Amino acid sequence: xxxxxxxxxxxxxxxxxxxxxxxxxxxxxxxxxxxxxxxxxxxxxxxxxxxxxxxxxxxxxxxxxxxxxxxxxxxxxxxxxxxxxxxxxxxxxxxxxxxxxxxxxxxxxxxxxxxxxxxxxxxxxxxxxxxxxxxxxxxxxxxxxxxxxxxxxxxxxxxxxxxxxxxxxxxxxxxxxxxxxxxxxxxxxxxxxxxxxxxxxxxxxxxxxxxxxxxxxxxxxxxxxxxxxxxxxxxxxxxxxxxxxxxxxxxxxxxxxxxxxxxxxxxxxxxxxxxxxxxxxxxxxxxxxxxxxxxxxxxxxxxxxxxxxxxxxxxxxxxxxxxxxxxxxxxxxxxxxxxxxxxxxxxxxxxxxxxxxxxxxxxxxxxxxxxxxxxxxxxxxxx
Numbered sequence: 001x002x003x004x005x006x007x008x009x010x011x012x013x014x015x016x017x018x019x020x021x022x023x024x025x026x027x028x029x030x031x032x033x034x035x036x037x038x039x040x041x042x043x044x045x046x047x048x049x050x051x052x053x054x055x056x057x058x059x060x061x062x063x064x065x066x067x068x069x070x071x072x073x074x075x076x077x078x079x080x081x082x083x084x085x086x087x088x089x090x091x092x093x094x095x096x097x098x099x100x101x102x103x104x105x106x107x108x109x110x111x112x113x114x115x116x117x118x119x120x121x122x123x124x125x126x127x128x129x130x131x132x133x134x135x136x137x138x139x140x141x142x143x144x145x146x147x148x149x150x151x152x153x154x155x156x157x158x159x160x161x162x163x164x165x166x167x168x169x170x171x172x173x174x175x176x177x178x179x180x181x182x183x184x185x186x187x188x189x190x191x192x193x194x195x196x197x198x199x200x201x202x203x204x205x206x207x208x209x210x211x212x213x214x215x216x217x218x219x220x221x222x223x224x225x226x227x228x229x230x231x232x233x234x235x236x237x238x239x240x241x242x243x244x245x246x247x248x249x250x251x252x253x254x255x256x257x258x259x260x261x262x263x264x265x266x267x268x269x270x271x272x273x274x275x276x277x278x279x280x281x282x283x284x285x286x287x288x289x290x291x292x293x294x295x296x297x298x299x300x301x302x303x304x305x306x307x308x309x310x311x312x313x314x315x316x317x318x319x320x321x322x323x324x325x326x327x328x329x330x331x332x333x334x335x336x337x338x339x340x341x342x343x344x345x346x347x348x349x350x351x352x353x354x355x356x357x358x359x360x361x362x363x364x365x366x367x368x369x370x371x372x373x374x375x376x377x378x379x380x381x382x383x
Contacts, residue, residue: 001283005041005291008366018362022346031346034373037168037320039233039364043273044284047232050276051269062265065093065241069275074241077228077278081201084211090243092253093266097198097240098124100225101162103256105132107249108192108221109159116152116191117162120169120322120355125162125196138354141170146181153189161186163195165212166203169353169360170322171315173207183215192221198240201231201285203317204293216245223249229270231285232277233364239270292319295363295370306378319364325350326357328381335359335380343376 011019018036023029042048065071071088078086094100105115111133117125119138129136137158139149152158163182166173174182186193195212203209216222227240244250258264277285296314299321303312309327325335332349339345350358361377363370 001287003045003284003287005288006366006368008369009040009042011040026340026346028340031340031344032369032372032376033346034362034365035346035348037230037318037362037364038235039288039319040366040369041233041288041364043233044277044281046280046284047234047273047276050272054269054272060268063268063271064264065266065271068271069279070271073275073278078211078213081282082209082211084214086211086213086243090245090247090250092242092244092250092257094240094242094257095238095263095266096235097196097225097227098128100223100240100242101125101128101194101196102132103253103261104192104194104223104225105129105134105160107252107256109134112157113159114152114155114157115160115162116149116158118164118167120350120353120358122164122168122196123352125164126354129162141167141172146185149182150185150189153185153191158189158191160192160194163193163212164199165195165197166199166209166317168199168318169320169348169355169358171199171318171320173203173209173316176210179210179212179215183217186222187217187220192223194223194225197224197226198230199318200226201228202289202292202319204289204314207316209317213243218245219247220245221249222246228274228277232273232281234270234273237270237273238267239274241274291367292364295319295365295367296321298367298370299361299363299374302374302378307381319362321361321363323359323361324357325359325381330357330381332356338380338383339376343380345373345376347373347377 018033022031022033071091075086075088078084114135114137115129116137116139118141137152139152143149200209212224222245223242225242229235300314312323336349339347348360350356
């Protein structure tokens with residue numbers, strides 16, 4: 001099957017955070033954005049068809065995610081995409097991955113407890129942990145044999161290891177050996193694991209994503225949290241799901257969502273989108289991933305020609321290019337001024353992710369837009 005990723009879609013006026021909200025972060029309207037991690041592509045045609053059909057029904061009453069095909073569709077996706085059987089009796093549902101994270105932190109920690117997470121750090125994690133009055137404890141991503149991490153997990157108030165798998169913003173895909181070691185460390189120190197796997201379906205050829213359900217033990221305190229919205233580009237429909245390793249934790253989470261949070265009825269279009277994507281969307285996703293690999297390859301080629309000292313290579317997963325500019329001795333503030341004022345583009349600075357000296361460039365877009373962003377970044381770096 002062929003899909004059109006080249007034709008640009010005008011997203012202005014759609015309340016888009018990336019396009020209409022650019023001034024909120026950069027202070028200027030009208031910048032060409034390469035920022036928030038959504039794609040500029042329309043969702044898969046089979047998904048759009050399913051949404052149109054559901055809308056044409058015309059009735060949008062209260063819904064229950066446990067009825068119908070949602071749980072079987074999730075099981076089908078994990079079995080066919082990740083070669084991993086899952087127990088849908090341990091499935092939970094929530095409005096978003098970050099909402100799940102917040103609920104789990106409320107369940108498993110108290111204010112002042114420590115949450116260990118890797119640096120660079122997805123800024124949504126920082127907001128969630130800090131906002132709940134928990135203490136972020138940064139761990140280096142480059143940590144042979146996890147010696148630094150183990151010392152952090154052994155701290156008296158360490159309660160949770162927050163894992164991003166694959167990692168945002170770097171695109172790192174964790175190996176089986178690494179995940180096995182992480183599970184053993186968490187078990188040894190009595191620390192719960194929350195594995196955010198929303199980028200799992202965008203792993204590039206040569207690497208393989210391994211869900212945390214393979215590594216968390218039965219009855220242990222762990223959660224895998226994810227959503228189809230990242231891979232199939234429908235975050236505005238809301239909706240996420242997860243698996244909990246402990247039956248009592250599972251029951252407590254469901255009870256919390258249905259009573260304390262009043263979120264018993266999910267958005268029906270989110271359920272519809274998930275089911276269509278997981279049952280029929282694989283060809284579109286494979287095509288989108290291949291197209292984005294082309295964008296990343298173009299970036300590697302042009303950046304390598306302009307600045308070979310960076311040695312930049314594409315990420316192992318995702319459409320977010322994480323670029324270490326420290327060998328160039330670039331001043332982050334000065335670079336941002338040139339990008340915004342002269343080049344008229346918006347690119348995320350590394351300090352957003354606790355890593356000054358880097359930039360994160362979103363190439364989940366048409367080839368023409370990706371080329372414009374790549375060329376603008378190279379011109380800005382040249383001064």
